[in-house]
Amino acid sequence: MNTAVSDIEVIKAKKTKIHDVDFDHLSFGSTFSDHMLECNYKDGKWQAPKVVPYQPITLDPSAKIFHYGQSVFEGMKAYKDAKNDIYLFRPLDNWKRLNISSKRLAIPEVPESYFMEGLKTLLKLDSEWIPKKEGSSLYIRPFIFATGKGFHASPANEYKFIIACAPSGAYFAGKVKVLIEETYSRSANGGVGFAKAGGNYAGQFYPTQLAVEKGYQQVIWTDDNTHEYIEEAGAMNIFIRINDTLITGPTSDRILDGITRKSIIELAKAEGIAVEVRKISVHEVVAAAKNGSLKEMFGAGTAAVISPISGFGYHGEDFDIPELENTYASLMKKRITDIQTNKCEDPFGWRFKVE
């Protein structure tokens, strides 16, 4: 299945909303660009994608998205360099993961060309919406949901695939304090935790609210069986530095295989940092915090990029992570954003020029 850019129909918005936007004070994911990609699945196949004005969606009350949570999504960013060229970061990995998620949720997979050519057409049309300010970018949200009808718990026969864009600033205001969760869980063995399925996120809201009430910003999930092993955060994978070794848990069917995570692993290795991908127990982290070998913790994900963690709560006790100069977190953040924004060479071939 191949669709050239010229094949993607474009219906332009009558007027732009861009002049209402204050690009110097962008929040995260709350202002939307003028257009979106729209593609419908019906009669057993994805129909031709179209770029259309960003506009409301009308659905029957029995559309399965409202009842059975049949939805998946992705999160990406577009960047502009000094020459106004547009770049993406490893976009094919997002397309692949979208389809991995879709398969687990019984949603039909989207052809590569629909995703990539659709996205490129959209970005070129809305290129003015890509912020140039450091720390800002155009957050891109591809998502698919069940539009087929009926109060019967079975996969829908119709779906909508949309890509929408939101010029965005930082995800977190500063360092975050996290709570290592001992009661609630994010995902089951044999479940959908490895997928970017909508339901995985709603399930985190209540435990996160409880953590926020206790003074934390994020929850660090542990395995649902023993609560002894660190899994990941709400929208970030977790890295832990003990002495000079950088450790992150292995991916599994419970954990999202983050693109930032795997990039950090490679970037750290290229810097000569010792990296271990292995199960890491809460007890090891607590012991390291107590004996002073816990140097850093940080989250890694597209939205937050690298998010340094100032400390964690566990079993009623709070552990601070002392301030450090020249952190791995800041080094990794510089390395990855320099590649993303075309400020340095890209020996890995991760940067993708939109043209």
Next chain:
Amino acid sequence: MNTAVSDIEVIKAKKTKIHDVDFDHLSFGSTFSDHMLECNYKDGKWQAPKVVPYQPITLDPSAKIFHYGQSVFEGMKAYKDAKNDIYLFRPLDNWKRLNISSKRLAIPEVPESYFMEGLKTLLKLDSEWIPKKEGSSLYIRPFIFATGKGFHASPANEYKFIIACAPSGAYFAGKVKVLIEETYSRSANGGVGFAKAGGNYAGQFYPTQLAVEKGYQQVIWTDDNTHEYIEEAGAMNIFIRINDTLITGPTSDRILDGITRKSIIELAKAEGIAVEVRKISVHEVVAAAKNGSLKEMFGAGTAAVISPISGFGYHGEDFDIPELENTYASLMKKRITDIQTNKCEDPFGWRFKVE
């Protein structure tokens, strides 16, 4: 908070669709009645509910239901007796469970009066839609989903609560053959399995499709840690009869606390049947199938009522459950439907007359 029936605004449909419906050949949940209850949460509270024509819903592409699966639902039925009086079955339990689900999904709870008075107003207006044919009923779907906007994984600030109705026939055509699942799981310890959260259902579709390809109609879920204990089916709790004892697993944070299940437990006890609520291992069921003491298995849920199971697959082997006369399944089905449809006394006080 109290709302009398007279307080619920009603906007009537211009014309009825009822003449297009073949009430003798109803499928399940695919035809919708003329009206629905609609209630919006905004500015920190549920606004006044209204009964309006069944009609499409328009949402922003960034509405959180599309991204984060923040939704819950219920399933109920309305019945008509010979005198055309309308009955519900334990409706307050559905309202309570809706709020239990909502709490876990960080959705604001709905006041009892909005739910009950709204439902009664709707049912009286659409009373012609309640089938009288044996085995048919008006399936009622209360549901709530996040309408608030934004690409930020956090609870929405706006929601929609709807009750829609579908005149429906049987959920399953006949006996079902089930697969006891050994790889995939429905829910995690500390997760949302006890809630009727949308995402719990989407996660079951793919494993169920795999089971269907192997010739089974339904999956019996087991615990995600060992896959050794029977949990429940996609939309039914499970009962197992070994010799003359009726066994069902205990509820937990992984299992939906079914209203049919708890009614069956009481009905069976009232019949003098020995009932055990305890963990039941797959090995015990397999051993019972082999030595002939496994007399029956059946599912219990609002949609399917009582669904007899003809056999199960486990670990590559198929086990048939021999036909039996005078089953507990048929006795329980008669007892519960007689109460539901006002064909007998209701010593439990479960029947609820809509007036």
